Amino acid sequence: MNKKNNSIVLPKVILAPLAGISSLAFRMINRGFGCPYAFLEMIHARSFALSSRKTGDLTVSNADDRPLGIQLLGNEDYYLEKALEKISAQNYDSLDFNAACPRRKVIVKGEGAALLKTPQILKRLLKILVKGSCIPVSAKIRLGWEDAIKSRDIACYAEDSGINAIFVHGRTKIQGYSSDIDYESLRLIKRSLKIPVFASGNIFNASLAKKMFDETGCDGVMVARGALGNPWIFQEIIAMLENHPIPPRPSVDVIAQTMRKHFNLCFELHGEKRSIYIFRKFYAWYTRGISGVKSLRTKIMHTASAKEMIEMIEEFRTKAVVNNAVRNNIFCDNFD
Numbered sequence: 001m002n003k004k005n006n007s008i009v010l011p012k013v014i015l016a017p018l019a020g021i022s023s024l025a026f027r028m029i030n031r032g033f034g035c036p037y038a039f040l041e042m043i044h045a046r047s048f049a050l051s052s053r054k055t056g057d058l059t060v061s062n063a064d065d066r067p068l069g070i071q072l073l074g075n076e077d078y079y080l081e082k083a084l085e086k087i088s089a090q091n092y093d094s095l096d097f098n099a100a101c102p103r104r105k106v107i108v109k110g111e112g113a114a115l116l117k118t119p120q121i122l123k124r125l126l127k128i129l130v131k132g133s134c135i136p137v138s139a140k141i142r143l144g145w146e147d148a149i150k151s152r153d154i155a156c157y158a159e160d161s162g163i164n165a166i167f168v169h170g171r172t173k174i175q176g177y178s179s180d181i182d183y184e185s186l187r188l189i190k191r192s193l194k195i196p197v198f199a200s201g202n203i204f205n206a207s208l209a210k211k212m213f214d215e216t217g218c219d220g221v222m223v224a225r226g227a228l229g230n231p232w233i234f235q236e237i238i239a240m241l242e243n244h245p246i247p248p249r250p251s252v253d254v255i256a257q258t259m260r261k262h263f264n265l266c267f268e269l270h271g272e273k274r275s276i277y278i279f280r281k282f283y284a285w286y287t288r289g290i291s292g293v294k295s296l297r298t299k300i301m302h303t304a305s306a307k308e309m310i311e312m313i314e315e316f317r318t319k320a321v322v323n324n325a326v327r328n329n330i331f332c333d334n335f336d
């Protein structure tokens with residue numbers, strides 16, 4: 001396959017792939033507040049190669065949803081090669097390979113984070129992607145399976161495959177999503193690799209993004225849980241990077257307006273029933289840490305129509321009392 005482009009240009013802040021969350025609606029809301037690069041959620045190479053219906057839903061996008069990366073999961077050479085053929089016919093900006101997912105149903109098949117235990121297999125799979133891809137290739141890893149002692153070696157193996165960049169979640173597989181971030185190991189990886197190193201983990205506000213840059217020397221950061229119900233995080237991190245004053249946290253009116261827009265996008269994409277199911281989670285995330293709306297967060301679980309959802313957003317707007325001190329520190333849902 002001809003190489004169209006083997007160099008990568010990534011901005012300093014990127015929206016991470018988030019399984020079950022990274023829909024077109026979610027990406028567009030974040031782009032609206034400055035997100036300069038986003039990823040589709042992980043897609044299994046076999047489903048992608050075989051064009052399963054679910055994969056079709058996961059890849060829904062539009063011309064404004066750019067630049068956009070695709071992320072593959074898997075460990076079968078044949079399906080990775082088949083997936084590459086399909087990718088070459090589409091216009092993604094980069095291809096990432098997932099060696100970080102800790103879910104049981106993934107690791108029992110030797111995929112995702114299980115590849116951290118066999119860095120030589122990870123390198124071989126990455127080589128297949130690098131060889132056959134017409135767009136830049138990256139890898140997303142964690143610091144290791146159980147401890148971070150070999151994190152530098154794993155990252156070096158991945159780099160040796162010829163990938164263009166690496167995303168590193170600063171926790172091991174065993175640490176899931178809740179432990180502290182190991183900034184020191186991330187720093188060691190950054191110092192050891194020549195390719196750009198992007199750090200992921202606990203980027204919940206601009207100060208934590210700054211801490212990540214300062215402590216690791218990373219080339220960029222990936223925002224994950226920090227963007228849930230909080231698309232403003234992008235404009236805040238970008239202001240911090242450009243040495244501009246950080247914009248004030250959004251008012252209740254802006255939060256409600258964004259919720260309405262997000263719900264309407266979900267509705268257009270997924271229809272009434274599914275959009276209500278999806279948006280209930282977002283309602284809870286948008287309203288986290290805000291006083292006066294506790295009862296609404298329970299009531300939202302019983303919403304049954306789009307009209308009711310819009311009414312619930314309006315009720316939030318009239319009842320909410322924003323306490324910024326709290327809102328700055330709450331974006332850390334535990335997905336373990």
Ligand SMILES: Cc1cc2nc3c(=O)[nH]c(=O)nc-3n(C[C@H](O)[C@H](O)[C@H](O)COP(=O)(O)O)c2cc1C
Binds near residue numbers: 101200225
């Ligand atoms: C619900 C959820 C889904 C995720 N899905 C993916 C995924 O599809 N691909 C991936 O590489 N990482 C995935 N991640 C990991 C995140 O991209 C990120 O690396 C991790 O959450 C650490 O960042 P944070 O502490 O800022 O949330 C997921 C995380 C969560 C919480």
